[in-house]
Structure formats: structure tokens, C-alpha cells
Amino acid sequence: MYLKCYPTYDLQGLLFGLDRTRVCRWVKILLPVLEMTLGRECVLPARQIRSAEEFFRAFPGVKDVFIDGTERPVQKPKNLRRRKKMYSGKKRQTTRKGLIMTDETRQIGFIPMSKNGRRHDKRLLDKVDIIRHIPPEVTIWADTGFQGIDKQHPNTQIPKKGTRKRPLSPEQKQENKIISGIRIIAKRLNFDYII
Structure with a gap:
């Protein structure tokens, strides 16, 4: 306990x-x-990873890494400025947002400090600056909230996003289902107690 x-x-x-x-x-x-x-x-999992050696110390022998964002509801602050910073439009309440990085064995190896719920997942990831320390042979699995991570790391798996003018083809939809089926490992974790 x-x-x-x-x-x-x-x-x-x-x-x-x-x-x-x-x-x-x-x-x-x-x-x-x-x-x-x-x-x-x-x-407890690492709060900062500053080198590839630290990454492999947190994730020994890893081949796949799963990154996901989570939000945890918090009590509304009385101060209106703080309340506005903590308000998450996605959850429609005041929250704290955090990132979690796990491996295929569901071992949590990296959790940066949680931030106000208004921040975007990708922005939080850019702030902790961990992507540059992940070696290219490690595959990063992320959701569509991390668009643009594929430009920072060559071995990234993110579902494709369709638009009104260019909807997804059946092959792309099938590929998204496969990626989501593999990514569910990170989603099944209950990490509210860590943040």
C-alpha cells in the first residue's frame, strides 16, 4: 500500500x-x-530523464514505449485566475493533467509532474523534452493528441486523422484499429493515484 x-x-x-x-x-x-x-x-517512476542511459535505466531492454495523457479532477480554486488555468474544456471541469510512459509489460517508468488541466498533451511532452532521449530503435505508440511527435522521433506509431475533405480510407481505418488495439495496454492502467 x-x-x-x-x-x-x-x-x-x-x-x-x-x-x-x-x-x-x-x-x-x-x-x-x-x-x-x-x-x-x-x-516511484522517474520524474525526469536527461539521457539515453537514464531512459534505459527506467526501461531496461524495452522495444516499445506507450505515451498517454490523463486528467484528474480537482476541487475548484476560489481564485478565478487559477480556476481558469485549471479548467479543461475536454472534461468540462477543473483538472490536473499528467503524462505517463509505460512499456509492454505495463511497468510505469516515467511520470513528469502534473500541470494545469488546460494544457495540451503534446505541449506537456515538449516541455519535459524526453523524446530526444529515446533511441530510434524504440517504437513510440501514442494517440492523436500527440500529432507532430513523428517529426521528432523516426519510429512512431500514431493513428491517422481524417478530415472532411479527405476522409480515411478503409485500409487506414483498419490500421488505426490495429494501433488502438496495441495501445490499449497504456490505457488500461489506472494512474490517477500517481499524479
Whole structure:
């Protein structure tokens, strides 16, 4: 529970009927035991990736990376300027927006800090500047909210977008279905607890 929800020691003490100092001691005692049993370090995903080495440390032996944006509703701020910045027209409420990057095993390796809900997914991705650190042999799977990422990374899979003047052909629609079927891996994750 501590690693998944990351509650405060006060909350954990309340839930388990312990004092907060006792909870802190148990976490420090049991966390190394859990890591030794699992055979890996139990830490939160990276907030920044500044090089290809850091990327491969977060995603060891990865061939595919799935990028998606998520929005989490928050309480409306009393300040009207802050409320306007946090308002998401897509969700029609005040939200915090975040990005998530996973691999084919559904391991979350990268989550930048969440921002106001008004920002666009692609703009958030450009701000964290991670695309240039992803090697060309790794395939990036993204949705149509990340249009233009294919110009930054040569190995990108994004569904095609149709227009009124140029609707999608049946082959393009079939290709979009295949891409969506593969991308659903990233969508099935519930990552509201991390943001």
C-alpha cells in the first residue's frame, strides 16, 4: 500500500491503528525485505530523464514505449485566475493533467509532474523534452493528441486523422484499429493515484 498509494505516515497509522513513528519504522524495516524478495528496487517512476542511459535505466531492454495523457479532477480554486488555468474544456471541469510512459509489460517508468488541466498533451511532452532521449530503435505508440511527435522521433506509431475533405480510407481505418488495439495496454492502467 505504501508504494502504490504513497500515503503519509499519519494516514497509514490511522488505517492500521499504529503511531506514525511506528509506521515509519516498519516501512524502513519491511521495504528492503520486499525489494530483496522481488529482486528489484521499489521506487516511484522517474520524474525526469536527461539521457539515453537514464531512459534505459527506467526501461531496461524495452522495444516499445506507450505515451498517454490523463486528467484528474480537482476541487475548484476560489481564485478565478487559477480556476481558469485549471479548467479543461475536454472534461468540462477543473483538472490536473499528467503524462505517463509505460512499456509492454505495463511497468510505469516515467511520470513528469502534473500541470494545469488546460494544457495540451503534446505541449506537456515538449516541455519535459524526453523524446530526444529515446533511441530510434524504440517504437513510440501514442494517440492523436500527440500529432507532430513523428517529426521528432523516426519510429512512431500514431493513428491517422481524417478530415472532411479527405476522409480515411478503409485500409487506414483498419490500421488505426490495429494501433488502438496495441495501445490499449497504456490505457488500461489506472494512474490517477500517481499524479
